[in-house]
Amino acid sequence: MVASPRVRFSPAPTGYLHVGSARSALFNWLYARHTGGTFIVRVEDTDTARSQPELTEAVLDTLRRLGLDWDETHHQSDRFDLYRVAAERFLDEGLAYRCDCSQDDVKARNEAAGGPPGYDGHCRDRNVQPGDGVVVRFRTPDEGTTGWDDVIRDRVEFENRHLEDFVIVRSNGVPMFLLANAIDDVDMGITHVIRGEDLVNTTPKVLLLRQALGDDEPPVYAHLPLIVNEARKKLSKRRDDVNIGDYLDRGFLPEAMLNYLATLGWGAPDGVELRPMAEIVQLFELTDIGKSPAAFDLKKLSHFNGEYLRALPVDEFVERVEPWIGGPDAPWSPDQFDRDAFGRLAPLVQERTKTLDEVPELVDWLFLADPPEDQASWDKEMGKPHASAVLDSAIAGAEAAGEWTADAVRALVEKAAHDAGLVGAEGNPQLAKAQAPVRVATLGRSKGLPLFESLELLGHDETVRRLRAARSRV
RNA sequence: GCCCCCAUCGUCCAGCGGCCUAGGACGCCUCCCUUUCAAGGAGGUAACACGGGUUCAAAUCCCGUUGGGGGUACCA
Numbered sequence: 231m232v233a234s235p236r237v238r239f240s241p242a243p244t245g246y247l248h249v250g251s252a253r254s255a256l257f258n259w260l261y262a263r264h265t266g267g268t269f270i271v272r273v274e275d276t277d278t279a280r281s282q283p284e285l286t287e288a289v290l291d292t293l294r295r296l297g298l299d300w301d302e303t304h305h306q307s308d309r310f311d312l313y314r315v316a317a318e319r320f321l322d323e324g325l326a327y328r329c330d331c332s333q334d335d336v337k338a339r340n341e342a343a344g345g346p347p348g349y350d351g352h353c354r355d356r357n358v359q360p361g362d363g364v365v366v367r368f369r370t371p372d373e374g375t376t377g378w379d380d381v382i383r384d385r386v387e388f389e390n391r392h393l394e395d396f397v398i399v400r401s402n403g404v405p406m407f408l409l410a411n412a413i414d415d416v417d418m419g420i421t422h423v424i425r426g427e428d429l430v431n432t433t434p435k436v437l438l439l440r441q442a443l444g445d446d447e448p449p450v451y452a453h454l455p456l457i458v459n460e461a462r463k464k465l466s467k468r469r470d471d472v473n474i475g476d477y478l479d480r481g482f483l484p485e486a487m488l489n490y491l492a493t494l495g496w497g498a499p500d501g502v503e504l505r506p507m508a509e510i511v512q513l514f515e516l517t518d519i520g521k522s523p524a525a526f527d528l529k530k531l532s533h534f535n536g537e538y539l540r541a542l543p544v545d546e547f548v549e550r551v552e553p554w555i556g557g558p559d560a561p562w563s564p565d566q567f568d569r570d571a572f573g574r575l576a577p578l579v580q581e582r583t584k585t586l587d588e589v590p591e592l593v594d595w596l597f598l599a600d601p602p603e604d605q606a607s608w609d610k611e612m613g614k615p616h617a618s619a620v621l622d623s624a625i626a627g628a629e630a631a632g633e634w635t636a637d638a639v640r641a642l643v644e645k646a647a648h649d650a651g652l653v654g655a656e657g658n659p660q661l662a663k664a665q666a667p668v669r670v671a672t673l674g675r676s677k678g679l680p681l682f683e684s685l686e687l688l689g690h691d692e693t694v695r696r697l698r699a700a701r702s703r704v
Numbered sequence: 705g706c707c708c709c710c711a712u713c714g715u716c717c718a719g720c721g722g723c724c725u726a727g728g729a730c731g732c733c734u735c736c737c738u739u740u741c742a743a744g745g746a747g748g749u750a751a752c753a754c755g756g757g758u759u760c761a762a763a764u765c766c767c768g769u770u771g772g773g774g775g776u777a778c779c780a
Binding site for chain 2: 276383388401458463464493521682
């Protein structure tokens with residue numbers, strides 16, 4: 231019988247979750263959930279010089295924010311003894327040897343010999359004894375090939391002679407990731423290794439290590455196509471926005487993020503891209519993953535996010551925006567914020583936002599005494615010949631208004647259109663033109679929420695005040 | 705340099721020998737709706753890198769070329 235799949239996501243403690251890593255985590259998670267298997271998070275923190283608990287925690291935290299829950303947690307730093315024992319055994323069995331060459335030595339010899347970079351096997355038979363600056367290297371075969379049947383890439387093979395004798399234990403006694411990786415995959419019974427294509431070339435080394443460990447049943451490997459930027463280069467920390475946490479902070483919803491990431495390299499058989507995670511879990515198959523690199527498209531992600539945002543029940547939408555409008559990061563102080571007023575605008579806001587961080591500027595005119603004024607909007611609308619006539623009429627209309635409702639505002643703008651001569655061929659008011667100066671005067675921009683409803687909420691007095699103030703400057 | 709991989713619209717995904725005058729999605733353009741902006745509706749734009757095979761038939765299989773990418777650490 232086939233054992234239940236066990237897959238692992240192996241982040242290095244970098245301090246943030248990378249877009250590419252998140253996609254790897256997602257695909258592992260999808261496979262585990264699809265098959266009823268086990269999703270393991272194994273922190274590969276063998277680099278003691280760089281690893282810090284906070285950095286690891288930041289990565290795990292983002293995984294949690296995304297909703298990628300896991301079943302087991304392991305830290306390689308807890309398992310060093312296991313790796314050291316194995317290294318000792320390799321040494322005893324002649325599968326590994328000590329080496330005291332410095333990196334400079336190796337490099338110098340390669341250059342002198344005009345040979346390719348990489349370790350040249352200098353210490354293979356020198357019987358180097360333990361000491362300062364001494365590492366342990368794994369002896370790779372000189373002949374033959376090492377390969378595997380990749381679910382995504384079919385057969386991949388390397389000639390052993392191209393595999394250098396790589397370091398498995400550093401000179402400070404700390405094991406290297408290849409050793410830890412091989413041992414853990416065997417020890418933890420990992421059945422499927424799903425990871426980025428940038429790791430293919432380490433696979434033969436791990437396979438060799440597994441053989442040395444006595445393992446005769448390697449896992450199924452699935453090397454995912456890379457996620458690249460517009461320039462078709464692997465996403466990098468320097469050039470690109472790769473921090474998933476940043477995206478979440480900008481107001482991309484975790485579910486939209488995951489849905490989008492799922493479309494990078496994978497496609498549902500029916501071609502439907504935008505769909506609930508539950509369906510993706512159900513449909514996900516490793517065999518449906520493509521092999522060519524996929525570009526990260528922010529526009530498409532934004533579209534997905536907008537779809538998810540609009541699909542939310544209004545009160546949940548309000549709940550989700552809370553951090554952007556009701557907290558310390560909002561452009562206004564908490565006492566300036568009126569939750570009920572926002573609630574009335576919410577449906578209109580929801581329809582117009584692609585990311586949650588856009589929300590404040592859609593409603594700032596309501597909560598700020600002097601809302602930001604868009605200079606370009608002002609110049610354009612107030613510079614038109616009819617601007618002052620419209621404003622004069624609007625002020626008069628607002629002052630004379632009875633009950634202050636959206637309909638009342640509409641009526642006043644219609645009248646302003648007539649008064650300013652903004653009428654169509656059939657004598658109908660040109661609302662689009664007439665509302666523009668009023669909008670800029672009161673809401674600060676030529677684009678935004680529907681004017682009539684907005685002014686109803688702004689209130690009669692404040693509306694008049696802003697209209698007057700604007701008029702005096704035209 | 706060496707090793708490994710990839711190759712369908714600008715981008716993502718479909719196509720796994722005939723159903724392809726290549727389909728869907730994002731973007732972009734046009735129109736409709738409309739108090740702005742969105743949203744929505746209707747259209748449109750745009751691709752099988754090239755060259756050889758194999759086959760009655762190739763986007764689909766094979767080889768080569770070209771192009772692109774990844775790796776080449778006492779990082780993972």
